Amino acid sequence: MNLAYIPSPSHGVQYLGPIPLRAYAFCIIIGVFVAVWFGNRRWIARGGQSGTVADIAVWAVPFGLVGGRLYHVITDYELYFSEGRDWVDAFKVWEGGLGIWGAIALGALGAWIGARRRGIPMPAYADAVAPGIAFAQAIGRWGNWFNQELYGRETHLPWALHITSSEGGRVPGYYHPTFLYESLWCVGVGLLVIWADRRFKLGHGRAFALYVAAYCVGRGWIEYMRVDDAHHILGLRLNDWTALLVFLLAVAYIVVSSKKRPGREAVVEPGVSAGPVKDTEAVEDTGAVKGTEAVKDTEADADAEGEERAAPAEKS
Numbered sequence: 001m002n003l004a005y006i007p008s009p010s011h012g013v014q015y016l017g018p019i020p021l022r023a024y025a026f027c028i029i030i031g032v033f034v035a036v037w038f039g040n041r042r043w044i045a046r047g048g049q050s051g052t053v054a055d056i057a058v059w060a061v062p063f064g065l066v067g068g069r070l071y072h073v074i075t076d077y078e079l080y081f082s083e084g085r086d087w088v089d090a091f092k093v094w095e096g097g098l099g100i101w102g103a104i105a106l107g108a109l110g111a112w113i114g115a116r117r118r119g120i121p122m123p124a125y126a127d128a129v130a131p132g133i134a135f136a137q138a139i140g141r142w143g144n145w146f147n148q149e150l151y152g153r154e155t156h157l158p159w160a161l162h163i164t165s166s167e168g169g170r171v172p173g174y175y176h177p178t179f180l181y182e183s184l185w186c187v188g189v190g191l192l193v194i195w196a197d198r199r200f201k202l203g204h205g206r207a208f209a210l211y212v213a214a215y216c217v218g219r220g221w222i223e224y225m226r227v228d229d230a231h232h233i234l235g236l237r238l239n240d241w242t243a244l245l246v247f248l249l250a251v252a253y254i255v256v257s258s259k260k261r262p263g264r265e266a267v268v269e270p271g272v273s274a275g276p277v278k279d280t281e282a283v284e285d286t287g288a289v290k291g292t293e294a295v296k297d298t299e300a301d302a303d304a305e306g307e308e309r310a311a312p313a314e315k316s
Contacts, residue, residue, distance in 0.1 A: 095147070
């Protein structure tokens with residue numbers, strides 16, 4: 001028996017009368033709020049308008065949830081469509097099961113639709129929200145703790161996770177808290193992107209690509225530690241192969257993009273950035289009109305004085 005360990009919650013749902021309040025869902029909601037709030041701050045700092053990130057998130061979040069669930073159901077279809085399983089469970093998102101790969105892919109599609117409707121460059125938006133997404137993942141992983149899922153191999157380390165549930169084929173015992181490892185890794189990824197963005201002025205989607213690449217590195221070794229059922233290809237879990245492929249694509253994008261489009265976007269929200277210029281031009285135009293009128297008034301006064309001087313001369 002371990003003298004020190006991380007306890008698991010006895011249950012992940014509380015009831016407010018007949019209404020279930022699920023900790024997993026709350027972790028997802030809090031994560032989304034943090035991502036939008038932090039992304040909004042970064043967007044304003046880049047010259048954008050407050051509220052734009054939230055407007056686009058209205059498209060990105062639902063698409064992301066659907067994409068995350070689809071990836072999970074497709075890659076673990078036997079949990080829902082094999083003999084003795086109920087396919088209706090595939091729709092029970094609150095019980096856990098969101099694949100980050102599908103969430104990012106379909107969430108990006110939703111964000112592209114929202115950004116296109118607002119006339120916003122998608123790469124700039126992705127750069128702004130990248131650290132917030134990493135922090136949202138860090139918060140969302142605690143939903144797995146409440147559900148007693150996604151833990152690693154058995155261990156007797158002081159920070160071992162004590163699994164007490166036997167549902168779904170679980171074996172009570174002490175395991176690596178891979179949910180905690182990934183949560184901490186995501187916090188580190190978010191901080192890395194913030195630092196690199198300030199240091200190197202990343203633009204044109206490179207901050208987002210850095211987030212993707214850094215996350216894949218951590219997901220690779222964390223995924224290797226997990227013991228839940230998964231499809232294997234050449235001895236590696238499917239998500240390990242996915243992480244490797246996505247990592248290579250992200251690095252390739254950073255290299256190619258930095259050569260073709262160096263630097264950072266000067267304008268991220270054209271309507272907002274153009275506003276002050278128009279106002280300045282209006283002020284200059286107004287000043288020019290006033291200056292012209294002043295010149296005309298001066299000339300009129302001079303003419304009047306000349307006429308008055310000429311009148312006495314004629315009388316004399």
